Amino acid sequence: MLRKISVREMLNGSTLDSVYALRRRVFRQTVNYLYNQAGSPVSIGEQMFLNALNVITSMLWGDTVKGEERASLGAEFRLLVTGMTELIGTPDVSDFYPGLARFDLQGVTKKMKVLAKRVDKIFETIIDQRRKTDRDGGMGSGVGQERKDFLQVLLKLKDDADAKIPLTMSELKALLMDMIVGGTDTTSNTVEFAIAEIMNNPKVLRKLQQELETVVGKDNIVEESHIQNLPYLYAVMKEVLRIHPVVPLLVPHCPSETVTVGGYTIPKGSRVFINVWAIQRDPSIWENPTEFYPERFLDNKLDYSGNDFNFIPFGSGRRMCAGIAMAERMFMYSLASLIHSFDWKFPEGERVDLTEKFGIVLKKKIPLVAIPTPRLSSPTLYE
Numbered sequence: 001m002l003r004k005i006s007v008r009e010m011l012n013g014s015t016l017d018s019v020y021a022l023r024r025r026v027f028r029q030t031v032n033y034l035y036n037q038a039g040s041p042v043s044i045g046e047q048m049f050l051n052a053l054n055v056i057t058s059m060l061w062g063d064t065v066k067g068e069e070r071a072s073l074g075a076e077f078r079l080l081v082t083g084m085t086e087l088i089g090t091p092d093v094s095d096f097y098p099g100l101a102r103f104d105l106q107g108v109t110k111k112m113k114v115l116a117k118r119v120d121k122i123f124e125t126i127i128d129q130r131r132k133t134d135r136d137g138g139m140g141s142g143v144g145q146e147r148k149d150f151l152q153v154l155l156k157l158k159d160d161a162d163a164k165i166p167l168t169m170s171e172l173k174a175l176l177m178d179m180i181v182g183g184t185d186t187t188s189n190t191v192e193f194a195i196a197e198i199m200n201n202p203k204v205l206r207k208l209q210q211e212l213e214t215v216v217g218k219d220n221i222v223e224e225s226h227i228q229n230l231p232y233l234y235a236v237m238k239e240v241l242r243i244h245p246v247v248p249l250l251v252p253h254c255p256s257e258t259v260t261v262g263g264y265t266i267p268k269g270s271r272v273f274i275n276v277w278a279i280q281r282d283p284s285i286w287e288n289p290t291e292f293y294p295e296r297f298l299d300n301k302l303d304y305s306g307n308d309f310n311f312i313p314f315g316s317g318r319r320m321c322a323g324i325a326m327a328e329r330m331f332m333y334s335l336a337s338l339i340h341s342f343d344w345k346f347p348e349g350e351r352v353d354l355t356e357k358f359g360i361v362l363k364k365k366i367p368l369v370a371i372p373t374p375r376l377s378s379p380t381l382y383e
Contacts, residue, residue, distance in 0.1 A: 009153045026054045034372045035382035041347045044368045048188035056183045062149035089360035123173045186246045187330045192368050193244040197292045200352040212340040227332045235294040241313040248277035248362050285310050342372040
């Protein structure tokens with residue numbers, strides 16, 4: 001039910017097209033910030049997280065939160081999302097010995113309850129503000145005033161006594177949190193890995209910049225309309241998702257009936273993890289699997305639609321990621337803007353480190369810090 005609501009009201013192609021102006025505005029603000037930071041070290045992951053968060057929250061609740069409050073909210077959400085994803089991915093003895101769960105020996109449940117309470121308080125405030133704005137006759141998202149934001153749609157479903165889809169406040173808040181967790185940390189981590197790999201591969205960087213200059217123009221601004229004409233950038237995205245899958249064990253699955261797969265019995269109710277990190281680095285499937293080589297995707301039609309089980313960074317079947325279209329646009333637009341607008345170098349004495357940190361969401365163990373140098377000739381292009 002929640003998946004259908006999300007796709008219908010927020011994640012389908014036509015809705016994403018309708019809020020392009022919103023994404024463009026946020027991306028221009030990010031590029032402008034980086035231009036003003038030229039010559040100084042910048043945390044790529046942090047900036048990409050805030051960029052993704054501003055896009056996602058604008059789609060979720062429009063201009064309900066503004067100015068300094070939005071900035072402080074972004075910083076708090078980053079701490080909460082990071083904390084939650086780390087706890088979700090923490091191996092817990094209670095998962096293996098359920099009888100011990102009530103003792104919470106590692107304190108995982110206690111820590112998660114603290115974070116959940118903070119998240120709930122934030123959502124309560126935002127929902128109260130949205131209801132007040134609507135009562136006072138305020139308009140929607142601020143990007144196309146006739147369009148309602150996602151929170152307005154959810155509140156209408158919840159308040160409609162005759163609605164075919166019953167929606168509780170807990171489900172509403174959970175869905176908002178899913179959207180934020182699913183659309184921020186994942187995108188920012190993937191872009192961070194992409195920049196690190198590109199900086200470590202000068203040939204890839206030159207090919208990307210050449211393609212962007214040909215399609216976009218040396219002194220033009222990247223637009224989403226350019227993305228469909230950037231096959232090498234698309235290959236780079238696929239290669240990043242292959243070698244650094246954003247959710248290395250996918251979202252856990254649970255069979256509704258006991259089944260036999262490959263001679264193994266999978267009991268009903270089991271928690272099943274699919275190790276796509278290992279599948280997509282399998283030397284029996286991939287040539288030089290640990291090498292970052294985007295060209296491998298230029299010569300074949302392999303994609304991540306879920307039809308080829310050798311390459312399923314978004315999963316497969318009915319439960320595969322519902323936000324693929326959003327992820328594509330955010331990643332491609334982010335990476336194209338960063339590579340076309342700036343040259344990147346490491347602070348003195350630092351080098352590329354591609355070590356991964358284990359978790360439900362794959363991260364760089366050492367955050368990427370790099371120095372941007374503007375490539376566009378006119379400062380006005382960054383405004």
